[in-house]
Amino acid sequence: MTSAAPTERVPASPDLIKVWFRFVPREGWLPYDTEGLWATRLSEDTARVENAPFLQDGLAEGEVVRFITDADGLHWSTERVQASGNCTIRVLPVPTGPLGRSPHAVHEHLAPYGVSGEVFSQEFPLIAYTVPADADLKEIKMLLRRGRQDGWWHFEEACVTDAWRDAQPPPHGR
Structure with a gap:
């Protein structure tokens, strides 16, 4: 084990x-x-x-x-x-991307939305984020998708709610 x-x-x-x-x-x-x-x-x-x-x-x-x-x-x-109504989203910065391996740089983008997270390790900067049930889910999803598209990070939806699944960002951002 x-x-x-x-x-x-x-x-x-x-x-x-x-x-x-x-x-x-x-x-x-x-x-x-x-x-x-x-x-x-x-x-x-x-x-x-x-x-x-x-x-x-x-x-x-x-x-x-x-x-x-x-x-x-x-x-x-x-x-x-x-259930808490919260979501768990994991973000891994792309080492060769604009943010490098910096969990701090990732957090600077997500912190304004009230999410909190912890970093797995310095060697493996995976961040496990808690997205509160009352957060702006559409905006967070839009930011996560844009960050993935722009090569900032990879992310996965580890635990999501119906509210998360139903929150649909605009098709082309703002």
């Missing part, structure tokens, strides 16, 4: 626990089959996810998951019990 171990935020509260997720690694992608995310314990077996996943698809920050605790004290997610 190989776990993703990006630079992590340090827990700021005793209620924060690490909840682990298992998945099948994607061919040609990072060779991990588990990912641990910080979560606020809500009950004996539920917790609210507190950061965006780099590898686990179908999950966004703010969602409530049920978990079991194994004999080693690790908390393993078993199901999502409440």
Whole structure:
């Protein structure tokens, strides 16, 4: 078993626990089959996810998951019990593009829309962004598509909502 171990935020509260997720690694992608995310314990077996996943698809920050605790004290997610309405979008800067490998440059473009994110590592500047449910989804989608078209970054929609799917930017930008 190989776990993703990006630079992590340090827990700021005793209620924060690490909840682990298992998945099948994607061919040609990072060779991990588990990912641990910080979560606020809500009950004996539920917790609210507190950061965006780099590898686990179908999950966004703010969602409530049920978990079991194994004999080693690790908390393993078993199901999502409440959606947050947030989306997870992953952005990888194109090293030869106008922004280079800079996660900071990517963030400067997305920050005005209220998104927040974390960088996997300096060597692999993948950014996992949380797009809040109340963000301007049309504008964010338009910016992401333009950035991909202009060679700034690649992006993937790791967890999206119906509101995200329904938000259609103008066909030719503004």
